[in-house]
Amino acid sequence: MSGHARDRRSRTSRGAAVVHAAAAVLAATALAATAVRGVDQPAAAVSFGLLVAVGETVRVRLPGSNHPVGPLAVSAALGYALLGEIGGSRAGHGVLQVVAVTVAATLLGMLPHLHRGPPPGADRYVRRLLTVAFAAACFQPLHAVVDATGPSGPLHVLLMITVLGLSAGCDAVVGAVLASARHGWAFAPQLRDRLRAVFGVVPALAATGAVLALAVGGLGLRALPLCWGPLLLVQFALRRYAHVRATYRQTIASLARATEVAGCTPHGHARRVAALSRAMARELRLAEPELTVLEYAALMHDIGQLSLVDPLAGGATEQLEESERRRIALLGGAVVRQTGVPAEVALVVERQADPWREQPLTARVVRVANAYEELAAAQHSASGPLRVLERMRLGGAQEYDPRVVEALARVVADGNTDPVASSFG
Numbered sequence: 001m002s003g004h005a006r007d008r009r010s011r012t013s014r015g016a017a018v019v020h021a022a023a024a025v026l027a028a029t030a031l032a033a034t035a036v037r038g039v040d041q042p043a044a045a046v047s048f049g050l051l052v053a054v055g056e057t058v059r060v061r062l063p064g065s066n067h068p069v070g071p072l073a074v075s076a077a078l079g080y081a082l083l084g085e086i087g088g089s090r091a092g093h094g095v096l097q098v099v100a101v102t103v104a105a106t107l108l109g110m111l112p113h114l115h116r117g118p119p120p121g122a123d124r125y126v127r128r129l130l131t132v133a134f135a136a137a138c139f140q141p142l143h144a145v146v147d148a149t150g151p152s153g154p155l156h157v158l159l160m161i162t163v164l165g166l167s168a169g170c171d172a173v174v175g176a177v178l179a180s181a182r183h184g185w186a187f188a189p190q191l192r193d194r195l196r197a198v199f200g201v202v203p204a205l206a207a208t209g210a211v212l213a214l215a216v217g218g219l220g221l222r223a224l225p226l227c228w229g230p231l232l233l234v235q236f237a238l239r240r241y242a243h244v245r246a247t248y249r250q251t252i253a254s255l256a257r258a259t260e261v262a263g264c265t266p267h268g269h270a271r272r273v274a275a276l277s278r279a280m281a282r283e284l285r286l287a288e289p290e291l292t293v294l295e296y297a298a299l300m301h302d303i304g305q306l307s308l309v310d311p312l313a314g315g316a317t318e319q320l321e322e323s324e325r326r327r328i329a330l331l332g333g334a335v336v337r338q339t340g341v342p343a344e345v346a347l348v349v350e351r352q353a354d355p356w357r358e359q360p361l362t363a364r365v366v367r368v369a370n371a372y373e374e375l376a377a378a379q380h381s382a383s384g385p386l387r388v389l390e391r392m393r394l395g396g397a398q399e400y401d402p403r404v405v406e407a408l409a410r411v412v413a414d415g416n417t418d419p420v421a422s423s424f425g
Helices: 003-037 042-057 071-081 095-116 122-148 154-183 187-197 201-219 223-261 269-283 288-299 303-307 322-337 343-353 361-377 384-394 402-414 419-423
Strands: none
Touching (some): 003 095, 003 122, 003 154, 042 095, 042 201, 042 223, 071 095, 071 201, 154 201, 223 269, 288 343, 322 343, 361 384, 361 402
């Protein structure tokens, strides 16, 4: 790894450490303050705390994620943060108690999982804590103002919707900061991807938290058991969705391994190209939807070789005539179209042999990653990767997009590939 890469990795690691330290200080302060002052309205604190703990216990692993998540725990914590009334009477808890209950309940919910080892994915706990604290800090004081001006009604709902929108933005910012700091990825694309998620599953979680707060505000704590049934149904549906998506990804990974089993390509070639492609795409600041298309296409980019009567030596297509490479690419695209993946994936596979100026950017990335993997495999010295990069740079104007080659050079210098791709295989 180069000195520049080490310096960048060190700076980004410090950024993540600062965010984690801030969350730890907030959690310790909240727990200490609540312990000294005592718990206001303990029945509500225990009820919402149990719901957070149960949500953390029955967490689910979403497709493409390395760590399980607890959507019910997030909704319950947001519900407590947005709780302004209990059965028509004003709630007495404050921001620090919201944080303390969230931390204590999350730790309680983690206990059943500790026999599997230390809990991974500390970033998601930090995001949850900071987002819930932000929501409580915005809502609790403003609700007191709205309540003091007279009957809240629509103002109360408007305040809740506004705070939920701001909290979703806060979660997106914290998530982007942590992802950028953890992996050295560019901040702007990370923030853009997470803001897009605000229109996905985030509204469902936020709306569930709002419904919990409104139900308890009108009916009291007896409303919580009535809400648990639908919440558990949502959890079940989410688990089914995760299972279907996981099966879908496993099918794609199996197709990618078909060329290896048939002896057409070296073992692990498709996974290495996919990992390298994603890392290069991060350097080029591609958005998350493009990364998914890129990863699927990279995994199946050699599928057309199954149509060959005689396998290529080492599965290397870069040394073939352009017409033969185009024929293999078109055959591969035809196979990919039968798998049910998005049409953009088949298009990337089909365009592998086109001149790079006519290719979409995702196809250029896969082409460069595949070429580097094939050429580097033919080198047997420590300086092999550098020689390959130099060769690709010299031929960049004719064969490869120079901008993509430079992204490859940065990835190789950093010694870092996207860990998401390791979820395949």
